[in-house]
Structure formats: C-alpha cells, structure tokens
Amino acid sequence: ALLVPAALAGFACWAFADLRINAATLVDSASNAADFIRRTVPLDFPSPAEVLRLCGQTMAVVVCATLLSVLLSVPLAVLAAGNTTPHATARFTARGVVVLARAVPDVVLAIVFFRVFGLGALAGVLAMGLHSVGMVGKMYADSIEQIDEGPRTAVRATGAGRLQQLVSGVMPQVLPSLVANALHRLDINLRISVVLGFVGVNGLGFEIARSLNALDYRRGMALAVVVLTLCVLVELLSGAIRRALLRDADAGGRTRRRGGAVSRTSAVLMSVPAPMKPKDAGAAGDATSTNRSVPPRVAPPWTPRRVRRTAYAVVTVPALAASVWGAGLAPGQFFGALGNLGPTLGLFWPPSTGGILPDLLSDLFDTVEIAFAATLIGAVLALPVGALAARNVAPSPATAAVFRGVVVLVRGVPELVLAIVFVVITGLGAVAGALALGVGAVGLLGKLVADSLEEVDPGVEAAVRATGAGRWQVFCAATLPQAAPAFVGHVLYQLDVNIRSATLLGIVGAGGIGFDLLNASRVLDFGVVTTVLLLVFATVLVVELLAVWLRRVVR
Structure with missing residues (x-):
C-alpha cells in the first residue's frame, strides 16, 4: 500500500518532467502572456x-x-x-x-x-x-x-x-x-x-x-x-x-x-401514550371531561x-x-x-479504430500524463492553501476566511476557460492542459484538504500541544498524520476527475485524446468515438479500482 502511492507519485513527477513543465517554458511564454493581456484588455462586456x-x-x-x-x-x-x-x-x-x-x-x-x-x-x-x-x-x-x-422501524x-x-x-x-x-x-x-x-x-x-x-x-x-x-x-x-x-x-x-438529548427512535416511542391502569380510568375520565373544551393542537408552531x-x-x-x-x-x-x-x-456500434489505433493509444497516454502532472501540481499547491483555509490550522480566523475565499474563487473558474488561456499563452499541446487542470485542482482539492484538516480529532492536537509543542510541531505531529489517509483518497479522486477533464480539454487544443474525440464526432465517425470512450472508461476504471483498494488497505 505504501509502494503503490510512491510509484504513482514517481510517475507523476516523470510526467511533469516529460511534458517539460518548468520555469524555462513559463519564461519563454511570458511574451505570449503579455500579448494576450494586450489583446484582452480592456474587456468588452455586452450590454x-x-x-x-x-x-x-x-x-x-x-x-x-x-x-x-x-x-x-x-x-x-x-x-x-x-x-x-x-x-x-x-x-x-x-x-x-x-x-x-x-x-x-x-x-x-x-x-x-x-x-x-x-x-x-x-x-x-x-x-x-x-x-x-x-x-x-x-x-x-x-x-x-x-x-x-x-424511525423506519417505528413506522413499520x-x-x-x-x-x-x-x-x-x-x-x-x-x-x-x-x-x-x-x-x-x-x-x-x-x-x-x-x-x-x-x-x-x-x-x-x-x-x-x-x-x-x-x-x-x-x-x-x-x-x-x-x-x-x-x-x-x-x-x-x-x-x-x-x-x-x-x-x-x-x-x-x-x-x-432536561436530562440531555435522546435519539429520534426514543422521541417516536415517547410520543406513544402508555396504557392506563384500571384504577386510573376514573381520573382519566375526569381529566378528559375537564379538558374537553380545549381543542387539540394539530399544527406545529412557526419556529x-x-x-x-x-x-x-x-x-x-x-x-x-x-x-x-x-x-x-x-x-x-x-x-x-x-x-x-x-x-x-x-451509429456508435460497433466500435472502430478508423486505422488510427496507434495514434489513439499514444494520445491516451498523453491524456494520462496530463492528468498525473496536473494532479501533482494541484496537490503541491492545494496542501498549503487548504491548510491555511482550515480554521484549526490557520494562524487567525481572518487568514482562514481569506484562503477560503481563494478556494471559492479558483473553483469558480471553469477548467475550459483556463485551458483556453494557457493554450494562447503556451501554445497548443499538453502543457496547456496540465497547467489548466493543475490550477483548477486547487479549488476542489484545497477545499477537501481544508475540510479533512478541520475534521481531525482535536484531542490528539491538544495532547501534543500540552507537551509544549509549537504550532508547526502540532501540525506535523498531530494534525497532518490524522488527515493523511483522507488526503491520499482526495488526490486519487482528483486524478480520476483529471483524467476525465483532460479528455474534454482536447476540444480546445489542450492535448490528449479529446482532440481525437472531437475530430471523430465532426466527421461523423461515431465508431471511433465509441473506441475513445471505451479506452477512457477502461483507464478510469483502473484508477477507480486502485483507489478503492488503497482506501480499504489504509483503513
């Protein structure tokens, strides 16, 4: 179970390097970014x-x-x-x-x-x-x-x-x-x-x-x-x-x-009146006659x-x-x-390769590379952002609120829009797709990380803090280890999402098998569309089965 995430992380690092996502690539694209800004500003809003x-x-x-x-x-x-x-x-x-x-x-x-x-x-x-x-x-x-x-048993x-x-x-x-x-x-x-x-x-x-x-x-x-x-x-x-x-x-x-909280089942059972004893029948009759003028309440109060x-x-x-x-x-x-x-x-059956099966497999591998590199970028960026967005980790409530706002803002930008921007800046290809998905992953993964950190057992943090440990020591020794299994699960979920998203980003030229999917649909070659879907489905299924196995082993 430890070797598999390590192997996945190693492949992600290799994909990151193989796609040539580095400082040199970004520096070379700086002029394109400046030109894009000049062609964009001022924004032309409709009425x-x-x-x-x-x-x-x-x-x-x-x-x-x-x-x-x-x-x-x-x-x-x-x-x-x-x-x-x-x-x-x-x-x-x-x-x-x-x-x-x-x-x-x-x-x-x-x-x-x-x-x-x-x-x-x-x-x-x-x-x-x-x-x-x-x-x-x-x-x-x-x-x-x-x-x-x-409640269901009570109703039954x-x-x-x-x-x-x-x-x-x-x-x-x-x-x-x-x-x-x-x-x-x-x-x-x-x-x-x-x-x-x-x-x-x-x-x-x-x-x-x-x-x-x-x-x-x-x-x-x-x-x-x-x-x-x-x-x-x-x-x-x-x-x-x-x-x-x-x-x-x-x-x-x-x-x-008065004695505390009771369960829904107890509340249902308490609402059933107890059987009256024979000796209380007369008293009950007197009470009924006394209260007969008071109509029973049939509507709940307006709370x-x-x-x-x-x-x-x-x-x-x-x-x-x-x-x-x-x-x-x-x-x-x-x-x-x-x-x-x-x-x-x-029209979509039977599947066909259209004579381009080697190209489809190569583009599928590119899609997997894009997804792994984007997941690595998202994980590296989301961990500090999510930690600062967690109320029990952030140095102040204001800091947590600011980074929660950053997460919401990033989540608000569709990955397709990010892909278009990076395609214009870095050019057509896998780099644009990986950068778009990596930045977009900060929104979802950052939120999941923040929620996982806030859900840890505070008693463990208090025990470590009682020894005189500082903020960083409490985070590294108590908070992060408790949230680590959830973090691994979130990263694998993000990898699943990125594989699907990388397929769609090919529509705008961000690399991968999505470009083949769009071309096949445009020329009405629907058998190739089915083949692409089957290839992507098989890839996602492998990732899903791997994630299920890892979650079961970690527990």
Whole structure:
C-alpha cells in the first residue's frame, strides 16, 4: 500500500518532467502572456440586458438539468441502497446504471442528443441531466444507506407498507442531504455548461466559444468573467443554503429533554401514550371531561426553522417553473424526435479504430500524463492553501476566511476557460492542459484538504500541544498524520476527475485524446468515438479500482 502511492507519485513527477513543465517554458511564454493581456484588455462586456439574458438562459438550462438528475436519481438511489432495495438484482442493476451515467462524458451525450433533438436547450438539459445521475444517484444511495433505522422501524410497527415506510421513515431523514447534493451538483453543472457551449448548447458557453473562434478575446474573456462571477455567486448561495439545511437537520434530528438529548427512535416511542391502569380510568375520565373544551393542537408552531424551510419551498417552486419556461422545453419536441434515438445510437456500434489505433493509444497516454502532472501540481499547491483555509490550522480566523475565499474563487473558474488561456499563452499541446487542470485542482482539492484538516480529532492536537509543542510541531505531529489517509483518497479522486477533464480539454487544443474525440464526432465517425470512450472508461476504471483498494488497505 505504501509502494503503490510512491510509484504513482514517481510517475507523476516523470510526467511533469516529460511534458517539460518548468520555469524555462513559463519564461519563454511570458511574451505570449503579455500579448494576450494586450489583446484582452480592456474587456468588452455586452450590454447589461444582454448579460442578464445570457445568464438567465444559462441558469435555466443548468437548473432544468439538475432537476432532471434529481428526479431520475431518487428512484435509482432507493433501488441502489442496500436497506431499501426490494431485491439484490435491482440493487446491482441500479448501481450499474449510476456507474454507466458517470462514465459517459456529457459532451458525448450532447453530441448524441443534438443529432436526435437538434440544436437548442433540450439537448443540453438531457446531456447534463443524465450525466449528473452518475454523481447524484451515488450520493443519494449512500445517504439512504446511512439513515437511522429507528424511525423506519417505528413506522413499520404501525402496519405501514413499504412505500409508507419510505415516505414517512426514510425520506424525511435524507431530505437535507438530497437538497444539499442537488445544490452542489447545480454548482458543477454551471461549469459544465461552459464546456457544452463549445458543442452547441446555448448560453454563456456558446457565446464564449463563438467569440474565441473569432479571436475576439476582449469579448470572450469578458464573458468568462461573467461566468466566474455567476459561479462564485451560485457557490456562495448554495453553500449558505447547505449550511442552513445541515443546521436545521441537526436541530430537527434531536429531541431535547432536561436530562440531555435522546435519539429520534426514543422521541417516536415517547410520543406513544402508555396504557392506563384500571384504577386510573376514573381520573382519566375526569381529566378528559375537564379538558374537553380545549381543542387539540394539530399544527406545529412557526419556529425559525419552519419559517426557513417554508421560505425555501416558496422560492424554489417559482424558480423551477421559471427555469423550465426560460429554457423553452417543449414536450412535443422530445416525444416527436424520440423515434430517432435508436438509429442514432446504432451509429456508435460497433466500435472502430478508423486505422488510427496507434495514434489513439499514444494520445491516451498523453491524456494520462496530463492528468498525473496536473494532479501533482494541484496537490503541491492545494496542501498549503487548504491548510491555511482550515480554521484549526490557520494562524487567525481572518487568514482562514481569506484562503477560503481563494478556494471559492479558483473553483469558480471553469477548467475550459483556463485551458483556453494557457493554450494562447503556451501554445497548443499538453502543457496547456496540465497547467489548466493543475490550477483548477486547487479549488476542489484545497477545499477537501481544508475540510479533512478541520475534521481531525482535536484531542490528539491538544495532547501534543500540552507537551509544549509549537504550532508547526502540532501540525506535523498531530494534525497532518490524522488527515493523511483522507488526503491520499482526495488526490486519487482528483486524478480520476483529471483524467476525465483532460479528455474534454482536447476540444480546445489542450492535448490528449479529446482532440481525437472531437475530430471523430465532426466527421461523423461515431465508431471511433465509441473506441475513445471505451479506452477512457477502461483507464478510469483502473484508477477507480486502485483507489478503492488503497482506501480499504489504509483503513
């Protein structure tokens, strides 16, 4: 288990050197960077009305895609969770559907749906929505498997059926997690919409692609700033809602008594009245007659928690309706073109190499090199940034807040925009892709590192601090060793993400097998597209199996 991460780190260092990512390369590109800045500044923003129109169009597609993923993921998660599935076959089938949705890139789905449904928002909604099921369905299934079985058992004891148990005993517990994961996916889909804009999905991404293809960098980068601002706003808003939901769930998941907290199960059982003894029957009758004039309370009080939840519902329903209307989705367009789906999928089978199998394998290796080099860059940069963003490590709360802001800002920049900038500066090729993914990894990996450092056992830190150790000694001897296994898992997850992202960055000339994928789709050689997908899927599967094995061994 120690040799495998060491070998992966060694390969990452070799890839970093083989791609010639060094100071000399950056110095040689300094003149290109200066020229790019001159061609970009001043930024050429569209009119406020046009900006609002593009933002509304983009958000409508993103919200509809996220809503579609949630609607599809909830039943899949119920079937995939071990404690709610009706049969083992249903569980494995649902898990297989989730894995398949995660394996097919959203760009490929968009290409398929464009051929079936034509240009427009519908193809983008279906592509992002179906691809999102891979992540959302998995997270929902994991949340259902981690519920407290007490409420469900209490509901079953009343004679409730399977559906009633699910509605009354399971869904109320996982609802905060479902909403939080949906908001997180909304944030991710907003970045993905920029990528899909390069294959025809309307919105900010499409306008950025059109501007950059015309070498209008002032307008393209101005729109990229709009995307960055929108991503940061959505990140801050969804983060605030997620924190509020978790706080509400924590408050609603415990019933306080004078003697302390009790579990949900105990609360349910305490609410059942005890049987009356015969000798108390008369007294009970007197009490009943005395209190008969007082009507029983049938509605819960309007606590701040209930007010917040009601406000969320009141705001969410009109927002979803406005998004469906703004995206221009028409049921007739969907059902009218659905008959073309079968013939279109038939174009992708059987796979073919197009006589360029050696080139495909070489480009696949380049993609793996880009992913490893980018992961190394991201890990080296994310560790100090994440440490300074952790409240228990940063020298002051202000420092932690500043670096949390840096992480949010970096996460707000789509990797495709970074790839375009580095392609212009360093030229076409793998260097641009590795630098773009490396910088972009700081956003996700830095957040994961900060969260892992904040979740360590404070008792170990206090014990080391009690010996007279300084801040650095506490960090190196107590904090970092506890978070190291999680850090390894996060790096492997980032490697998985980078392999997928490196495939897509080839669309803008950032090297790797993505360029072959785009060319094959443009010349309608869909058999080669399938071959590329199978090669990438096999590579990602190897990394995933390796990560699962390492996590099990580290535990």
